Amino acid sequence: MNVVLRVRGNPWWIRRIETVSPAVELSPEEKFRRLVNAALATPYFTQRERAESLLAAQSLKDIPVMPVRQVLDHKSHFLNPKADKARGMLRLPFASSACVVVGKKLRLPKGSTAIEENAIYKLHLSPTRMLAATPSAIRRICALVEARALALPNLCEAVVVLQGLEEGLLYAGERDMLWRCLGVPIFEQWLGLDGELLASECGVHQGMHFRGNRAELEEIDGGLVLTSWFGLRTPVLRVATGFKAEADHRVCPCGDDQPIILNLAMVQNAAKVLQQAAMA
Numbered sequence: 001m002n003v004v005l006r007v008r009g010n011p012w013w014i015r016r017i018e019t020v021s022p023a024v025e026l027s028p029e030e031k032f033r034r035l036v037n038a039a040l041a042t043p044y045f046t047q048r049e050r051a052e053s054l055l056a057a058q059s060l061k062d063i064p065v066m067p068v069r070q071v072l073d074h075k076s077h078f079l080n081p082k083a084d085k086a087r088g089m090l091r092l093p094f095a096s097s098a099c100v101v102v103g104k105k106l107r108l109p110k111g112s113t114a115i116e117e118n119a120i121y122k123l124h125l126s127p128t129r130m131l132a133a134t135p136s137a138i139r140r141i142c143a144l145v146e147a148r149a150l151a152l153p154n155l156c157e158a159v160v161v162l163q164g165l166e167e168g169l170l171y172a173g174e175r176d177m178l179w180r181c182l183g184v185p186i187f188e189q190w191l192g193l194d195g196e197l198l199a200s201e202c203g204v205h206q207g208m209h210f211r212g213n214r215a216e217l218e219e220i221d222g223g224l225v226l227t228s229w230f231g232l233r234t235p236v237l238r239v240a241t242g243f244k245a246e247a248d249h250r251v252c253p254c255g256d257d258q259p260i261i262l263n264l265a266m267v268q269n270a271a272k273v274l275q276q277a278a279m280a
């Protein structure tokens with residue numbers, strides 16, 4: 001007799017599988033070469049000396065650190081025209097039937113919709129159960145809620161904070177403010193320049209799990225230097241983020257053994273660090 005074991009998909013591990021791209025299986029050398037090739041297609045690295053220096057690099061450590069301002073101020077110079085134009089996929093901490101994304105363009109899972117930051121009024125009395133928004137959009141939402149100009153009667157699941165180099169970070173103490181104002185659990189995320197997920201907070205709420213197979217973080221002069229292996233549309237290698245953080249390498253009670261980033265914040269003397277990186 002044949003016994004057919006039927007397994008119903010658990011949403012949590014289905015999401016885990018979806019996030020694993022075939023590229024994750026590439027060796028570190030292959031990931032490095034793939035990112036270098038993507039960078040060589042951008043206007044910035046087309047310049048001969050820069051291209052030669054990039055081609056001569058044997059590993060990440062051979063590439064000079066670049067201040068993030070240089071990338072953000074000249075973003076078109078760092079765009080790879082050959083890359084897939086698909087945006088990063090929004091990853092929610094759990095499935096939601098009514099999630100609204102504010103202020104960030106991402107590919108959306110089923111049940112999610114997006115609105116522009118200047119259309120926050122559309123949230124008023126809406127069926128929104130989960131919000132995913134940039135720090136600036138969340139601040140505006142909270143200000144309107146506290147002024148009683150915006151009511152979110154159905155918000156009951158979570159607020160996902162979409163942070164990043166362009167989006168900025170929550171300030172110290174803002175999580176408590178969000179909790180008091182919106183009354184739902186906060187899940188912080190760190191997105192790369194193409195909207196790719198670099199780190200995300202789990203249900204234990206002890207920090208953000210850093211996706212070490214997706215990106216490389218170095219600590220230089222007290223600041224974090226980022227290389228995102230999946231940022232092939234805006235390929236940046238060794239970008240001085242101006243962020244600082246602590247790392248916890250203990251296995252999280254959620255079972256995830258990826259290191260946790262704690263207290264991600266702007267470096268006090270970010271300008272000085274960026275200047276030093278530019279001169280290096």
Ligand SMILES: [Zn+2]
Nearest residue numbers: 202252254256
């Ligand atoms: Zn965890």
